[in-house]
Amino acid sequence: MAPSMEEEAPSKSRVTVVGSGNWGSVAAKLIASNTLTLPSFHDEVRMWVFEETLPSGEKLTDVINRTNENVKYLPGIKLGKNVIADPDLENAGRSMFLCFYGTDANMLVFVTPHQFMEGICKRLVGKIKGDVEAISLIKGMEVKMEGPCMISTLISQQLGLNCCVLMGANIANEIAVEKFSEATVGYRESREIAEKWVQLFSTPYFIVTAVQDVEGVELCGTLKNVVAIAAGFVDGLEMGNNTKAAIMRIGLREMKAFSKMLFSSVKDSTFFESCGVADLITTCLGGRNRKVADAFARNGGKRSFDELEAEMLQGQKLQGVSTAREVYEVLSHRGWLELFPLFATVHEICVGRLPPSAIVEHSERIPKLSLVEKST
Amino acid sequence: MAPSMEEEAPSKSRVTVVGSGNWGSVAAKLIASNTLTLPSFHDEVRMWVFEETLPSGEKLTDVINRTNENVKYLPGIKLGKNVIADPDLENAGRSMFLCFYGTDANMLVFVTPHQFMEGICKRLVGKIKGDVEAISLIKGMEVKMEGPCMISTLISQQLGLNCCVLMGANIANEIAVEKFSEATVGYRESREIAEKWVQLFSTPYFIVTAVQDVEGVELCGTLKNVVAIAAGFVDGLEMGNNTKAAIMRIGLREMKAFSKMLFSSVKDSTFFESCGVADLITTCLGGRNRKVADAFARNGGKRSFDELEAEMLQGQKLQGVSTAREVYEVLSHRGWLELFPLFATVHEICVGRLPPSAIVEHSERIPKLSLVEKST
Numbered sequence: 001m002a003p004s005m006e007e008e009a010p011s012k013s014r015v016t017v018v019g020s021g022n023w024g025s026v027a028a029k030l031i032a033s034n035t036l037t038l039p040s041f042h043d044e045v046r047m048w049v050f051e052e053t054l055p056s057g058e059k060l061t062d063v064i065n066r067t068n069e070n071v072k073y074l075p076g077i078k079l080g081k082n083v084i085a086d087p088d089l090e091n092a093g094r095s096m097f098l099c100f101y102g103t104d105a106n107m108l109v110f111v112t113p114h115q116f117m118e119g120i121c122k123r124l125v126g127k128i129k130g131d132v133e134a135i136s137l138i139k140g141m142e143v144k145m146e147g148p149c150m151i152s153t154l155i156s157q158q159l160g161l162n163c164c165v166l167m168g169a170n171i172a173n174e175i176a177v178e179k180f181s182e183a184t185v186g187y188r189e190s191r192e193i194a195e196k197w198v199q200l201f202s203t204p205y206f207i208v209t210a211v212q213d214v215e216g217v218e219l220c221g222t223l224k225n226v227v228a229i230a231a232g233f234v235d236g237l238e239m240g241n242n243t244k245a246a247i248m249r250i251g252l253r254e255m256k257a258f259s260k261m262l263f264s265s266v267k268d269s270t271f272f273e274s275c276g277v278a279d280l281i282t283t284c285l286g287g288r289n290r291k292v293a294d295a296f297a298r299n300g301g302k303r304s305f306d307e308l309e310a311e312m313l314q315g316q317k318l319q320g321v322s323t324a325r326e327v328y329e330v331l332s333h334r335g336w337l338e339l340f341p342l343f344a345t346v347h348e349i350c351v352g353r354l355p356p357s358a359i360v361e362h363s364e365r366i367p368k369l370s371l372v373e374k375s376t
Numbered sequence: 377m378a379p380s381m382e383e384e385a386p387s388k389s390r391v392t393v394v395g396s397g398n399w400g401s402v403a404a405k406l407i408a409s410n411t412l413t414l415p416s417f418h419d420e421v422r423m424w425v426f427e428e429t430l431p432s433g434e435k436l437t438d439v440i441n442r443t444n445e446n447v448k449y450l451p452g453i454k455l456g457k458n459v460i461a462d463p464d465l466e467n468a469g470r471s472m473f474l475c476f477y478g479t480d481a482n483m484l485v486f487v488t489p490h491q492f493m494e495g496i497c498k499r500l501v502g503k504i505k506g507d508v509e510a511i512s513l514i515k516g517m518e519v520k521m522e523g524p525c526m527i528s529t530l531i532s533q534q535l536g537l538n539c540c541v542l543m544g545a546n547i548a549n550e551i552a553v554e555k556f557s558e559a560t561v562g563y564r565e566s567r568e569i570a571e572k573w574v575q576l577f578s579t580p581y582f583i584v585t586a587v588q589d590v591e592g593v594e595l596c597g598t599l600k601n602v603v604a605i606a607a608g609f610v611d612g613l614e615m616g617n618n619t620k621a622a623i624m625r626i627g628l629r630e631m632k633a634f635s636k637m638l639f640s641s642v643k644d645s646t647f648f649e650s651c652g653v654a655d656l657i658t659t660c661l662g663g664r665n666r667k668v669a670d671a672f673a674r675n676g677g678k679r680s681f682d683e684l685e686a687e688m689l690q691g692q693k694l695q696g697v698s699t700a701r702e703v704y705e706v707l708s709h710r711g712w713l714e715l716f717p718l719f720a721t722v723h724e725i726c727v728g729r730l731p732p733s734a735i736v737e738h739s740e741r742i743p744k745l746s747l748v749e750k751s752t
Contacts, residue, residue: 144410167536169621180736181618182625207622240659244555247546249558249654256648268644272632277653285617285661295556360581372596 008154014042015200018120020049020064020085023172025074027111027137030175030201032080043082050112051087060087077176089123089345106130107200110155111137117151120156121158133186134163135197139221140319143326145333146153147262150218151187154163162188164197165214167221168274169282178205184275185210186217209273215263216270223282225320226327227251229346231284232293233359243360247342248284252277254340258327261336288313289320296349305350321350390418390577394488394496395513396425396440396461399548401450403487403513406551406577408456414575419458426488427463437461453552465499482506486531487513493527499535510539511561511573516695519702521709523638526594528562538564540573541590543597544650545658554581560651561586561685564656565674585649592646593637596631600656601696602703603627607660608669609735619736623718624660628653630716634703637712645748664689672725681726691731697726733735 015035028047035041052060054072063071064085065118068078087359108128112120118137134155140151152163174182183201185208186193186290194210202208211217215248234244252271259266270276284290299308305321328347331337337344345362348354354362391411393404404423411417428436430448439447440461444454483503488496493514510531528539544559551557559577561584563570570586578584587593606627610620628647635642641657646652660666668684675684681697704723707713713720721738724730730738 019575099636169618169625171616171618174616174618179615179619180622182622239555240547240550241658242545242547242550243555245654245657245661246556246558246650248657249545249648249650253648254651268648272625272629272644274622274625277628279623281621281624282617285621 006212012040012042013023013107013196015045015107015109016107017045017047017111018089019109020047020060020070020073021111021113022073023080023137023170024111025070025077026176027109027201028083028173029074029077029079029164029357030203030206031109032083034200036080036082040176041200045083047079047085048089049085049087050116053302055250059087061087067267074172074176089120106132107196108132108134109160110134110151114138114140114142114151116292117154118158121154124159128159128161132161133193133196134159134161135167136163136218137167139167140225140323141218141222143222143323143330145329147330148216148222152214152218162190162193163214164188164194165218165221166197166208167217167279168208169278171282171286175206178203180205180207182207182274182278184208184217184273184277185269186214186270187212198374211267211270211273213265213267213270216259216266217273217275219262219266220258220270220275220279222319222323223255223258223327224251224283225289225318226324226343226346227255227280228283228287228289229293229318229320229324229350230342230359232290233297233346233349233356235290235295236297237356239360244284247359248280250342252280254342255280258340258343272327288316289318292318293320301352301356304352320346324350387416388418389416389483389572391421391483391485393421393423393485393487394465395485395524396423396436396446396449397487397489398449399513399546400487401446401453401455401523401546402552403485403577404459405450405453405455405709406579406582407485408459410578411457411575412458416693417576418571421456421459423459423461424465425461425463426492428619435463438461439585450548465496482508483572484508484528484537485511485513486510489517490514490518490527493530497530500535504535504537504744508537509569509572510535510537512539512541512594513543515543516601516699517594517598517722519598519699519706520704523655523706524598526591526607528590538566538569539590539688540564541569541594541597542573542584543593543655547653547658551582553723554579556581556583558583558585558592558654560584560646560649562590562646562651563588564590582617587643587646587649589641589643589646592635592642593649593651595638595642596646596651596655597634598695598699599631599634599703600627600659601665601694602719602722603631603699604659604663605669605694605700605720606724606735608666609673609722609725609732611666612670613732613735620660624656626718628656630718631656634716634719651691664692665694668694669696677725677732680728696722700726712742 014114015031028045032045035043051060122160133305136151138151141151153166155163165186166183185197198208198210230247231244234247254269292312295308309318324347327343341362345358391407404421408421411419472733512527514527517527528541531539541562546559562572563571574584574586606623607620611621632647633699668688671684685694700723703719707716717738721734725732
């Protein structure tokens with residue numbers, strides 16, 4: 001049942017949100033508030049939902065479409081009546097990609113847990129046609145020995161799409177209740193496309209800025225979790241705000257140096273954006289990485305991260321601990337361990353090779369990083 | 377009674393700390409631990425003390441010299457036996473400046489409350505001879521309508537000395553108990569002199585980095601207090617970590633833009649140093665500016681800063697409130713108000729023209745700052 005396209009103005013964009021967790025639901029809400037007023041977008045925002053049966057016996061998509069709330073992942077918040085939940089990725093794909101190519105542009109917002117992305121890309125391969133743009137809101141790509149496996153790159157390569165990223169100090173529940181916040185869009189070439197994403201996400205309480213630095217923006221979203229582990233150790237050791245600020249600053253410096261050594265295109269200025277310093281602050285003040293690392297240090301490293309995670313996070317895993325291991329492998333593989341004492345020490349503490357207090361005891365190694373800054 | 381200079385190696389430096397408050401005493405302790413081991417410095421560190429009579433009837437200098445502790449401003453901490461308290465600025469001046477010029481270099485560390493500096497300079501004019509270098513640890517210079525009145529400039533102009541600055545995330549009591557921390561030395565021309573200051577202050581728990589940017593470093597130490605007021609409002613309004621991080625980031629951006637518009641020599645990279653992002657974090661997490669602004673917002677702006685200061689700070693004044701007023705005057709005078717919505721709004725809230733919630737309600741004005749960034 002193809003809609004009558006001829007009745008609509010040409011070159012309107014249609015937005016689909018792939019993912020419907022806590023952050024995905026908030027993203028759908030932000031976008032849906034804008035598509036209603038922006039003439040260059042269709043009102044309807046389709047949200048792909050990984051279908052679940054609720055304890056009541058109802059399907060999650062049915063409840064979302066009936067109540068206009070994601071009762072499981074964002075209860076109490078109206079998403080906007082123009083958000084339509086769709087349980088079938090390929091159906092959603094078919095309706096979007098097949099019906100509208102030719103006249104309309106499609107904009108795909110990826111906001112799933114990162115481990116699902118490879119499977120989702122496989123299911124979408126060959127089904128995307130026409131003028132389609134993508135953006136990834138997914139934090140925490142993997143850092144493999146040969147370099148980071150960027151989610152934006154995965155999407156670009158697997159689906160043949162240009163892919164921007166949106167990162168920042170974005171605690172979903174705070175944005176859901178419209179508390180003031182910011183975000184950064186990273187784009188590769190087209191400033192015009194970036195501005196379109198900025199338009200789609202911006203609200204008076206959610207300020208979005210675009211920078212031409214996909215890798216820098218995306219790496220910030222991952223590496224900050226390693227620094228949050230370090231900040232948690234400082235909290236657990238009760239070392240005070242001076243030390244915590246110093247560790248956060250050194251962490252930001254290592255984030256910058258590491259990103260620039262991996263991608264020469266990465267810009268210093270990106271780290272002043274919301275994705276950089278602001279997200280780092282948020283993550284080091286609150287956040288589960290900081291919290292579990294705090295508990296780890298208070299226990300003198302005697303209880304493992306696995307044990308504390310199981311007890312404190314109800315089955316969620318800490319990204320910071322696995323990212324620290326992945327970063328350590330890159331540093332070790334490339335002979336950079338000495339240049340990144342904070343990153344290296346976080347991993348060594350996590351695996352029990354060093355005590356939590358090493359996070360500052362190894363500080364005398366820190367000035368060596370000035371070598372990196374000169375070389376980058 | 378001039379010492380026998382011939383017996384000592386030439387070109388040894390002698391350090392005098394002008395000031396003996398909380399931070400001055402910690403600075404003397406840091407320096408004194410280094411002069412004992414560095415061959416290019418005389419062991420003795422002379423500390424000028426504004427003389428007071430303690431409740432016991434003893435003079436403060438006598439107690440410091442007897443117990444090796446500044447019992448009033450840094451109780452419980454040994455300063456080092458080579459710290460000698462001297463009550464007479466001009467005597468201290470005479471012994472240093474007259475006896476040693478010709479053979480020895482003198483290094484003067486200024487660390488008094490900023491309102492005393494003009495008087496101190498007047499008393500020292502004409503008394504400083506020979507090879508003398510100065511550094512200012514004084515935060516909170518005044519920002520007059522025609523531009524900031526930098527303490528380092530005051531020292532340079534009044535005393536004819538080259539003057540560096542040392543700023544950073546430096547809560548004196550935390551450094552006193554040797555918790556890990558960092559600082560930034562800003563210098564004008566001579567890298568060699570800067571390195572000498574770095575050597576003099578650095579310890580394994582106190583990491584000092586030099587950058588060629590006196591104005592940038594010194595302005596950070598003042599402007600952060602305005603941002604801390606904004607952060608305090610966010611805390612008082614219970615707006616959460618996202619909003620606080622966003623406000624801190626916007627504040628950092630305005631600090632950078634304002635400094636660069638006043639001094640084209642100011643470098644972006646300075647704001648990544650301890651004096652920039654780290655000091656900002658420390659000040660916005662703890663600190664009295666944040667604390668009183670928090671109380672101000674919780675009272676809905678109904679109790680004035682003067683009243684809250686009197687109640688909460690035992691006679692101390694908030695630098696952030698007066699700096700916000702001074703900055704506002706500059707912005708207003710130069711027609712820059714629109715470009716610095718956060719700085720402007722902080723002042724307008726402080727004087728009761730806007731409610732505390734304006735700190736984020738005026739956020740829609742914030743994107744205009746991108747104009748500044750392009751122009752600087």
